[in-house]
Structure formats: structure tokens, C-alpha cells
Amino acid sequence: MVVEPMAVEVDRFDQGALGRGAALASLLGDWTSGPGPLYRKLADALARAVREGALRAGDRLPAERELAGVLAVSRATVVGAYDELRGREVIERRQGSGTRISRATRAPLSDGRVRGGGAGTIFQRLIDGPGPLISLACAADRGGHEVTEALQDVLSLDMDALLGDPGYHPRGLPVLREAIAEHYTAHGLPTCADQILVTTGAHQALVVIAEVYLRKAATVVVEAPSWPACLDVFRSASAELVPVPMDDEGIEVRALRAALVEHAPALLYVMPSYHNPTGVLMSEMRRRQVVELAARYDVPILEDNAYAGMGLSDNALETPAPLATVAGDEVESVMVESLGKAVWGGLRIGWVRGPVExxxxxxxxxxxADLGSPVIDQAVAARLVPRLDELARNRSAGQRERCTALEELLRQRLPDWRWRRPDGGSSLWVELPDTNADVFAQLALRHGVEVIPGSTMDHTGGHENFLRIPFTHSQDVLEELVQRLCRAWAELRRHGPQDSAPLRPII
Incomplete structure (x- = not known):
């Protein structure tokens, strides 16, 4: 039997890791804002997704009841939206195969999304800007006066030297690579400049590593949960992700051993120092166990230390040695780090530390990709890296105060929410009692808060009732944030999903 191209399109959407309803909700974004009844706003959002190519001809839409549950609206709202779209000839109903995007629709070749990925909403918010929402998509802080001082030094002292060559340094500005190597060496990990590659942020570092290690049908073992933007890098390289659960000491050893034995992965990806989103610091014992397993099964380790030095205790910098230190020559270990959390994400300075080859x-x-990152930014970073411990310590002190403030607000206003105080990082990983976080996220949007539900960070379904709440905002914003979350929670608890169904005159 010949399979029509339409059937291929159906599979592409139906096999989304989050399920059709939750995956579709993530495409719609802040669809409830603006005037008009909800059913018409939902219809407009779906039609926009078709125009932009996020939904394509033949894609099967969720059943009315399924989508209503995920969007926290009544079934009548979804029925009204689907009726509206049928009138516009955007969707069609096929006997035995549900509601699908019309075959007559024409969309762009690509909308730029990673299929099956979870970071689309996060990146789209960066593109659109927060608007009136309090967005929890980005857990990053503003830059400090240290960046200004370093830039002034570069402009007054270093510009003649910087302008003395064409400015292309694919490996990175030599003075910055030397500074990073000296930083690691001072912390007990002997490193030379040839072991450092400067990248445009940690995200690009992950991209180039994926290109080096991942071939077609490669497998990557990852923690569950994990940060979706990082996972989407591996998905874009067509890798299969094998999730392994975590406990309070890091990735679970027995489950990790089983995954390494069964899948023989090309890479093991972990965030040992203040894991995102849980904030867990991998214990020293667990680090040794992970390295031993990687050595036994000959699996390279990709260590993401984006939050290095960002602990919430008074001795936050006294963290266990990086996996690269523990590994020595036994395991091929590659480490990614950046200035994004401890200094400022706007510098877009990250790096890879690994074997010379x-x-x-x-x-x-x-x-x-780009012939090298911007030279002036790297020159500024070269003046900041020698102060990295001091800068991380100062940033951590501010984070500690705001974490305490957010915890106190949540205990007062939302006492049935639960979380483990993070060892470090910039967010709380909050468990909602008996509630799907995807559903709550839809109600939160209507109260002016964009939250990132746990389903985007763990496609196994193990954290569907979790959400990540950064404490990088100021005190007044945190207070307003918790007030809005409280109103959304009260609506969900007291009344359940509410909306305005379309009015249909009876004639």
C-alpha cells in the first residue's frame, strides 16, 4: 500500500513528546490576552499557528475535551473555536480520523521550531519581550557595575592592541583563553589554553559539542528533569534522549547504569553543580560513581556547569570538584561553562574545556558558524574571569536573599505548594498538589504570569505537576508575582476552568 505524504505529516505532530494537547498549548503561547470571547481568541491563535507553519496540512488536532482540559477552558470554548475554524476553512472534520488542518492550507516551509522540543515558548518570549506578563521563562539577572568597569578599561587601555589584527579568533581571544585556563588550574584542574574554546554563550558550546559527538541515530543519556533548551540542541542533531531520574544527590546511579548498558550512548549529559531546574548539587560520592560508570562503559561525559559558583549557602564556592577533575585521564570529559549566571548573559561569553583534540x-x-565571537566582548570577559569567584559570591548573596523572600511569600500565600530548598541556582522547583502544571499554566497566563510547566522538562511524565519559579526578580516583582499566582490558584481550586462560551441564538 502506498503511504500518502499526508500520513507522514500526521505522524510528525501526533508523536510529540508532550502529547497532542500539551504540545499544542505550548505552540499557542499567550493566546488569552486581548479583547473578545475566548473561543474566538483560541480560533485566532490556531489560525496564526497555521499561517506561521507551526501547524501544517494534515496535522490532527486534539479532541475537544482533551484540548479543553489542557487549556483549562470549557469544552464549549473548544467546540466554538473549531466551528469558527471550519467556517474559515482552516480545519476539516474527517470521518474516523478526527479534526485536522485542512489540506488546502499553505504554510511556510519551516517555522524554525525543533520538532518535539520544549524550549519554543522560552525562546519565543525572548523574541517577543515580556509585555505586561511577568514571565518566568528566563531565570537570569541583570548585569552589574563590574561589567561597566571592565568595558571602560578595555576602551581606555586595550583598543589599539585589539584593533591591530583582523579580529577573527575562532578558538577565542588568546588572553581570554589563558585567563579561563588559569582559573581552572587555580581550582585544581590543570588546564592549558589549547584546551579552551570560547563560544557565543553556553548554548553555542552545546551546539558545537553535539555536532562533534552525535551522528545519525545517536543516543544521549540525560537527567530527568532537565532544561528543555539544552535537550532541544540534542534533538536538533536527531539524537534519541534517554532520561534517567534524579534524587537529592544527583542522577540516580542504578538507573544510570541500566541506561548505559542498554543504550551504549554517544554521550552522557549532566548538570552536577546546581542542576537546572531542581537546584541539586551532585554529591562528591555521586560524582565518583558517575565517573566510574562512564569509564566502565566507555561513555564521554558532557558536564554543564552553567551555575558553577552559584550556591545558596555561605560556603557556596566550596563545592565538590568538577567531574572533569574526578575523571582525570580515565574518561573523555568535556565541560561547558559561561559568564551568563555569575556575571551577565548579555556578554554572550561561554566556553568549552576538554581534550585538545x-x-x-x-x-x-x-x-x-561565525568565525569567532565578538572580540570586544571577549576582551571585557578577560578582565572579569580572574574575578569570577568574587563575582559569583556577590551574585549568590543576592540570590540567597531573594530565594528566602520568595519562599516566605509562597509559604504565606500558597501553603499547600511544596518544594525542596535548592542547593544553588536561580529557581525553585515547585510541586503543585494534585494538579497538572500545564493546566495551571493556562490559568496563570490569564492572571498575567507565564510559567514553565514540568512537562517541558521531562517528557516521561514524571514531573507534570511541577513548575519552575525563578527568584531573579526584584522584591516588588516577586510580591506581585505571588499575588497573581495566588489568584490563579484560587480560581482553579474554587471554580475549575472558566471561560465565556460562544452565544448561539436559537431561532
Whole structure:
């Protein structure tokens, strides 16, 4: 039997990792804002997704009841939206196969999304800006006066030297690579500049590493939960992700061993220092166990230390040694770090630390991407890296105060919510009692808060009642945030999903 192209399109959408309803909700974004009845706003949002190519001809939409449950609206709202879209000839009903995007629709070749990914909403908010929402999509802080001082030094002292060559440094500005190498060496991890590749943020570092390590049908073992933007990098390289659960000491050892034995992965990806989103600091014992397993089964380790130094205790910098230190020569270990959390994400300075031959392969891909990161930004970073411990300590002190403030607000206003105080990082990983966080996220949007539900960070379904709440906002914003969350929670608890169904005159 010949399979029509339409059937391929159906599979593409139906096999989304989050399920059709939750996956579709993530495409719609802040669809409830603006005037008009909800059913018409939902119809407009679905039609926009078709125009932009996020939904394509033949994609099967969720049943009315399923989508209503995920969006926290009545079934009548979804029925009204689907009726509206049928009138516009955007969707069609097929006997035995449900509601689908009309075959007559024409959309762009690509909307730029990673299929099956979970970071689309986060990146779209960066593109659109927060608007009137309090967005919890980005857990990053503003830059400090140290950046200004470093920039002034560069402009007054270093510009002649910087302008003395063409400005292309695919491996990174030599003075910055030396500074990063000296930073690691001072912390007990002997490193030379040839083991460092400077990248445009940690995200690009993950991209070039994925290009080096991942071939077609490769497998990557990851923690569950994990940060969706990082997972989407591996998905974009067509890798299969094998999630392994975590406990209070990091990735679970027995489950990790089973995953390594069964899947023989090309890479093990972990965030040992203040894991995102849980804030867990992997214990020293667990680090040794992870390295031993990686050595036994010959699996390279990709260590993401984006939150290095960002602990919430008074001795936050006294964290266990990086996995790269524990691994020594036994395991091929690659480490990613950046200035994004401890200093400022706007510098877009990250780096890879690894074996010289791996760095060389990464540098070739970096050169193909952009010929090298901006030189002035790197010169500023070179003045900041020697102060990285001090800057991380100062940033952590502010984070500690705001974390305490957010916890107190939540205990007062939402006492049935539960969380484990993070060891570090910039967010609380909050458990909602008996509530799907995707549903709550829809109600929160109507109260002016954009939350990131746990389903985007763990497609196994293990954290569907969790959400991440950053404490990077100021005190007044945190207070307003908790007030809005409280109103959304009260609506859900007292009344359940509410909306305005379309009015249909009876004639």
C-alpha cells in the first residue's frame, strides 16, 4: 500500500513528546490576552499557528475535551473555536480520523521550531519581550557595575592592541583563553589554553559539542528533569534522549547504569553543580560513581556547569570538584561553562574545556558558524574571569536573599505548594498538589504570569505537576508575582476552568 505524504505529516505532530494537547498549548503561547470571547481568541491563535507553519496540512488536532482540559477552558470554548475554524476553512472534520488542518492550507516551509522540543515558548518570549506578563521563562539577572568597569578599561587601555589584527579568533581571544585556563588550574584542574574554546554563550558550546559527538541515530543519556533548551540542541542533531531520574544527590546511579548498558550512548549529559531546574548539587560520592560508570562503559561525559559558583549557602564556592577533575585521564570529559549566571548573559561569553583534540574539532565547527565571537566582548570577559569567584559570591548573596523572600511569600500565600530548598541556582522547583502544571499554566497566563510547566522538562511524565519559579526578580516583582499566582490558584481550586462560551441564538 502506498503511504500518502499526508500520513507522514500526521505522524510528525501526533508523536510529540508532550502529547497532542500539551504540545499544542505550548505552540499557542499567550493566546488569552486581548479583547473578545475566548473561543474566538483560541480560533485566532490556531489560525496564526497555521499561517506561521507551526501547524501544517494534515496535522490532527486534539479532541475537544482533551484540548479543553489542557487549556483549562470549557469544552464549549473548544467546540466554538473549531466551528469558527471550519467556517474559515482552516480545519476539516474527517470521518474516523478526527479534526485536522485542512489540506488546502499553505504554510511556510519551516517555522524554525525543533520538532518535539520544549524550549519554543522560552525562546519565543525572548523574541517577543515580556509585555505586561511577568514571565518566568528566563531565570537570569541583570548585569552589574563590574561589567561597566571592565568595558571602560578595555576602551581606555586595550583598543589599539585589539584593533591591530583582523579580529577573527575562532578558538577565542588568546588572553581570554589563558585567563579561563588559569582559573581552572587555580581550582585544581590543570588546564592549558589549547584546551579552551570560547563560544557565543553556553548554548553555542552545546551546539558545537553535539555536532562533534552525535551522528545519525545517536543516543544521549540525560537527567530527568532537565532544561528543555539544552535537550532541544540534542534533538536538533536527531539524537534519541534517554532520561534517567534524579534524587537529592544527583542522577540516580542504578538507573544510570541500566541506561548505559542498554543504550551504549554517544554521550552522557549532566548538570552536577546546581542542576537546572531542581537546584541539586551532585554529591562528591555521586560524582565518583558517575565517573566510574562512564569509564566502565566507555561513555564521554558532557558536564554543564552553567551555575558553577552559584550556591545558596555561605560556603557556596566550596563545592565538590568538577567531574572533569574526578575523571582525570580515565574518561573523555568535556565541560561547558559561561559568564551568563555569575556575571551577565548579555556578554554572550561561554566556553568549552576538554581534550585538545576535541577542542580542535569543536573549533572547526565554531569557525564555520561565525568565525569567532565578538572580540570586544571577549576582551571585557578577560578582565572579569580572574574575578569570577568574587563575582559569583556577590551574585549568590543576592540570590540567597531573594530565594528566602520568595519562599516566605509562597509559604504565606500558597501553603499547600511544596518544594525542596535548592542547593544553588536561580529557581525553585515547585510541586503543585494534585494538579497538572500545564493546566495551571493556562490559568496563570490569564492572571498575567507565564510559567514553565514540568512537562517541558521531562517528557516521561514524571514531573507534570511541577513548575519552575525563578527568584531573579526584584522584591516588588516577586510580591506581585505571588499575588497573581495566588489568584490563579484560587480560581482553579474554587471554580475549575472558566471561560465565556460562544452565544448561539436559537431561532
Amino acid at each position: 576535541v577542542i580542535e574539532r569543536c573549533a572547526r565547527r565554531k569557525a564555520l
